Amino acid sequence: MKILSSSQIKQCDSVTIGKGISSIDLMERAAKACSDWIEINFKINKGFSIFCGNGNNGGDGFAIARMLYEKGFDIDVFIDENNFKFSDDSKINLDRIKKISGIGIKGFSEFENNRESVIIDALFGYGLNRELSDDFNDLIEKLNEIHTSKISIDIPTGLFADRIIDEHSTVFKADFTLTFQFYKRSFLHPETGRFCGKIIVLNIDLDEDFINGTKTDYFVIDETLIKNIYKPRKEFSHKGTYGKSILVGGSYGKIGAVLMSTLSALRTGSGLTFTIAPKCGNTVLQSQIPEAMFIDSGENHINKIEIQEKAVYGIGPGLGKEKETRKALLEFLENYTGPIVLDADAINILAETQRLNLIPENSVITPHPLEFERLFGKTENSFEKIELAKQKAEELQIFIILKDHHTAVVTPGKKVFYNITGNSGMAKGGSGDVLTGILTSLISQRYEIEEACIFGVWLHGKAGDLAAEEFSKEAMLPTDLINKIGDVFKYLS
Ligand SMILES: NC(=O)C1=CN([C@@H]2O[C@H](COP(=O)(O)OP(=O)(O)OC[C@H]3O[C@@H](n4cnc5c(N)ncnc54)[C@H](OP(=O)(O)O)[C@@H]3O)[C@@H](O)[C@H]2O)[C@@H](O)CC1
Ligand SMILES: Nc1ncnc2c1ncn2[C@@H]1O[C@H](COP(=O)(O)OP(=O)(O)O)[C@@H](O)[C@H]1O
Numbered sequence: 042m043k044i045l046s047s048s049q050i051k052q053c054d055s056v057t058i059g060k061g062i063s064s065i066d067l068m069e070r071a072a073k074a075c076s077d078w079i080e081i082n083f084k085i086n087k088g089f090s091i092f093c094g095n096g097n098n099g100g101d102g103f104a105i106a107r108m109l110y111e112k113g114f115d116i117d118v119f120i121d122e123n124n125f126k127f128s129d130d131s132k133i134n135l136d137r138i139k140k141i142s143g144i145g146i147k148g149f150s151e152f153e154n155n156r157e158s159v160i161i162d163a164l165f166g167y168g169l170n171r172e173l174s175d176d177f178n179d180l181i182e183k184l185n186e187i188h189t190s191k192i193s194i195d196i197p198t199g200l201f202a203d204r205i206i207d208e209h210s211t212v213f214k215a216d217f218t219l220t221f222q223f224y225k226r227s228f229l230h231p232e233t234g235r236f237c238g239k240i241i242v243l244n245i246d247l248d249e250d251f252i253n254g255t256k257t258d259y260f261v262i263d264e265t266l267i268k269n270i271y272k273p274r275k276e277f278s279h280k281g282t283y284g285k286s287i288l289v290g291g292s293y294g295k296i297g298a299v300l301m302s303t304l305s306a307l308r309t310g311s312g313l314t315f316t317i318a319p320k321c322g323n324t325v326l327q328s329q330i331p332e333a334m335f336i337d338s339g340e341n342h343i344n345k346i347e348i349q350e351k352a353v354y355g356i357g358p359g360l361g362k363e364k365e366t367r368k369a370l371l372e373f374l375e376n377y378t379g380p381i382v383l384d385a386d387a388i389n390i391l392a393e394t395q396r397l398n399l400i401p402e403n404s405v406i407t408p409h410p411l412e413f414e415r416l417f418g419k420t421e422n423s424f425e426k427i428e429l430a431k432q433k434a435e436e437l438q439i440f441i442i443l444k445d446h447h448t449a450v451v452t453p454g455k456k457v458f459y460n461i462t463g464n465s466g467m468a469k470g471g472s473g474d475v476l477t478g479i480l481t482s483l484i485s486q487r488y489e490i491e492e493a494c495i496f497g498v499w500l501h502g503k504a505g506d507l508a509a510e511e512f513s514k515e516a517m518l519p520t521d522l523i524n525k526i527g528d529v530f531k532y533l534s
């Protein structure tokens with residue numbers, strides 16, 4: 042799914058309006074989508090306090106007020122008592138509710154906390170173009186202190202669609218954000234996304250031709266994209282059809298990491314799977330994963346990485362940074378030109394030795410935020426981090442997977458794909474090792490690298506979501522996630 046900027050959304054609005062629907066009817070459509078969702082999901086709540094601004098976001102709020110009232114809910118609407126200038130469509134919808142005696146319309150200052158009612162924020166949407174005034178900050182701070190369910194229409198007020206906010210900014214803290222047609226980039230970054238709660242994207246049939254023809258570097262990985270990428274196995278096939286994955290890692294005390302990567306590669310469908318690990322891992326690897334072939338290297342730390350033809354390497358989990366291991370990694374990279382997935386200590390070794398130029402083109406690196414910083418330096422915020430990743434991905438012609446709550450796949454063509462599967466139950470040592478195995482396996486099965494990255498992060502997060510459903514976010518383990526990979530494939534086929 043494309044992510045459009047606020048100015049592109051505005052244009053999309055105008056084009057849609059130019060093609061037959063009036064702007065007031067488009068607002069009606071948007072408000073209907075919201076009120077229908079609210080009716081289904083807030084059945085037991087009787088009342089809603091709806092805070093409306095003076096632009097079209099407020100207009101949505103007035104229309105939602107009318108529709109929820111007609112569905113039988115108690116409604117109070119609050120407006121700015123110091124500003125009587127409304128956008129045209131907003132004014133029409135305000136006038137409509139003025140005629141309904143059952144809807145109370147009051148000033149912001151008249152709001153009294155009533156714990157029973159749900160708060161709806163229709164103050165500002167994508168039209169916010171400067172910091173909020175103190176009056177709005179005070180109002181929002183007051184609303185944020187109230188413990189009741191909160192819904193934002195389109196965007197939590199105080200957030201901009203496409204950029205960072207000052208760290209001291211006041212923002213409405215929503216439990217749900219009902220947004221129209223597109224994710225906004227700010228929903229997907231940690232500094233800003235934390236205000237959104239659960240994101241619900243409501244389709245309001247904006248002009249398809251405009252959307253298809255609009256250029257953007259930013260995308261959300263949705264199921265439509267995944268279903269286009271996923272290649273079901275062919276019955277007339279053999280193990281050679283599904284490639285050779287070689288997982289390289291493990292050191293004394295950290296054999297589990299490469300064990301999890303190997304198991305993940307197998308569960309993702311790799312045809313032939315090898316593990317290169319030190320001898321101390323032999324017994325546990327061979328007994329826990331009899332399907333994988335073991336190649337030993339060193340006693341307690343890897344000291345050589347054997348080169349095999351037509352293989353995809355996933356290097357790093359549990360690798361350690363011993364002198365002989367560093368040497369082995371650098372030597373391997375000097376002599377190997379195929380695609381590689383580099384994670385964890387493989388990334389740290391490259392950062393410390395500043396030998397990034399050794400990474401073969403079309404390889405994948407999977408840094409978590411700290412590893413990214415070690416590689417490329419500090420950035421002010423996560424928006425800048427994405428821009429730096431785009432620049433580095435192009436410069437080095439590699440794919441950078443920036444691991445986070447919403448992991449981003451950054452391509453050498455400077456496209457950014459944000460993942461929306463996954464949950465905080467995955468914030469445990471070992472989850473990253475699973476991702477390395479999944480990615481190595483998909484590339485060895487001849488998915489295009491870009492497709493493997495997109496599919497891989499989605500699959501990883503989806504398996505995490507299924508594991509959380511069964512075991513809870515607290516109790517789920519990275520190994521549970523591996524066991525759920527099969528259910529994700531069943532879900533897809
Ligand atoms: N396709 C869609 O997605 C559809 C979208 N729709 C809805 O329209 C919403 C966008 O509406 P909008 O353009 O009228 O902007 P909105 O956010 O209401 O702001 C209003 C005005 O406030 C002003 N202003 C800005 N910053 C300010 C500040 N800090 N403090 C004070 N004032 C400030 C600024 O005007 P200015 O003062 O700059 O002239 C701005 O124009 C969108 O989010 C969605 O809810 C649906 O109805 C239909 C389909
Ligand atoms: N809060 C979270 N929400 C979604 N995914 C998460 C969250 N925390 C961690 N993850 C995922 O788990 C993985 C953790 O990787 P990493 O930090 O390298 O762990 P390790 O190397 O210890 O296994 C990443 O893929 C990341 O996206």
Ligand SMILES: [K+]
Pocket residue numbers: 098162163164165166193194195196197198
């Ligand atoms: K809003």
